[in-house]
Amino acid sequence: xxLGHAAQxxxxxxxxxxxDVRPGGAFRLNSIADADGSEMPLDAVYVEVVEPxxxxxxxxxxxxxxxxxxxxxGRTEMTFRTxxxxxxxxxxxxxxxxxxxxxxxxxxx
Numbered sequence: 001x002x003l004g005h006a007a008q009x010x011x012x013x014x015x016x017x018x019x020d021v022r023p024g025g026a027f028r029l030n031s032i033a034d035a036d037g038s039e040m041p042l043d044a045v046y047v048e049v050v051e052p053x054x055x056x057x058x059x060x061x062x063x064x065x066x067x068x069x070x071x072x073x074g075r076t077e078m079t080f081r082t083x084x085x086x087x088x089x090x091x092x093x094x095x096x097x098x099x100x101x102x103x104x105x106x107x108x109x
Contacts, residue, residue, distance in 0.1 A: 016029075017029045021049055021055065022049055023047060023049055024046065025045070026044075026045060026046075027044045027045065028041075029041070040093075042059065044057040044062075045057060052070075053068055054068070062083060063083050064080065064083075065080075065081045065082075066078060
């Protein structure tokens with residue numbers, strides 16, 4: 001799936017996204033920060049897809065694992081775990097961006 005339209009989020013603009021959810025498929029996201037207009041690209045590859053339990057995507061040595069657990073009554077718990085080597089400033093920016101994304105997701109659910 002390719003999302004080519006721009007969408008505003010809490011930390012910037014999502015300019016484009018490619019989501020091909022299959023092992024070897026692309027996960028690309030390009031966000032633009034509100035604060036300074038800098039681009040924050042993510043170019044990763046899905047390495048594991050286990051429906052409906054787990055997604056794993058990676059970029060070099062960086063890896064993210066998303067797990068889903070059925071809590072019953074139509075509820076699902078999502079756990080997002082990532083490993084990356086980054087400066088403190090980049091880590092803080094990534095944490096803030098993910099927190100904002102999860103807050104927006106919670107608003108939709």
